[in-house]
Amino acid sequence: MTLLHVMSDTDRNDVRLSTHDRAAIAEHLRPHDITLSTWRAVPLPGEPSEVDIITRYEQPARQLTREAGYEVVDVVSLRPGSDAETRKRAAEARAKFLAEHSHDEDEVRFFAHGFGCFYLHLDDRVHAVVCGPGDLLAVPAGIPHWFDMGENPNFSAIRFFRTAGGWVGNFTGDDIASRMPSLDELLDIP
Numbered sequence: 001m002t003l004l005h006v007m008s009d010t011d012r013n014d015v016r017l018s019t020h021d022r023a024a025i026a027e028h029l030r031p032h033d034i035t036l037s038t039w040r041a042v043p044l045p046g047e048p049s050e051v052d053i054i055t056r057y058e059q060p061a062r063q064l065t066r067e068a069g070y071e072v073v074d075v076v077s078l079r080p081g082s083d084a085e086t087r088k089r090a091a092e093a094r095a096k097f098l099a100e101h102s103h104d105e106d107e108v109r110f111f112a113h114g115f116g117c118f119y120l121h122l123d124d125r126v127h128a129v130v131c132g133p134g135d136l137l138a139v140p141a142g143i144p145h146w147f148d149m150g151e152n153p154n155f156s157a158i159r160f161f162r163t164a165g166g167w168v169g170n171f172t173g174d175d176i177a178s179r180m181p182s183l184d185e186l187l188d189i190p
């Protein structure tokens, strides 16, 4: 399941576009220099480890790394859990990425398992892009955005970086995420 849900940045109920059609989503994002592409999903165990992910997707990940010149590839995985420690870690991770930020390099993420939503703040519109298994999203440097992994995170994503420093966010200080629908709300859209 992939979703693009475009809203006014001052009114989440002012919806300009909402579609699950991957081709239409890619087409809509292209003029913004944002690329949504698809890798053939490979079968994974129910609770894939980081090693499962990187070995199953080694071939396309190596090809992308070679073609685009990425230096660092890592896997971010969060799994649901009801114990206090897991919930605390999930809440901390969620809060970090919910703060609007940009990066000095492109944000390139492949979803191998589960779901997450990128909210791309383009002029006066928020483009919420829910990514699921097989989705590769590439967002140019400098675009303000945030990411929601939901109340009970359950996803694995491969991240591609050009510089060895890994993840560095330039935070805007805007709490816009609190005024927009969460991943859990977007996943309920039929």
Ligand SMILES: CSCCC(=O)/C(O)=C/O
Pocket (backbone or CB within 6 Å): 076, 097, 107, 109, 116, 145, 146, 147, 157, 159, 167
């Ligand atoms: C899906 S990877 C974790 C989120 C992340 O790296 C990022 O920069 C979100 O904006």
Ligand SMILES: [Fe+2]
Pocket (backbone or CB within 6 Å): 101, 102, 103, 107, 145, 146, 147, 169
């Ligand atoms: Fe980011």
Ligand code: NI
Pocket (backbone or CB within 6 Å): 006, 028, 029, 032, 122, 127
């Ligand atoms: Ni647009």
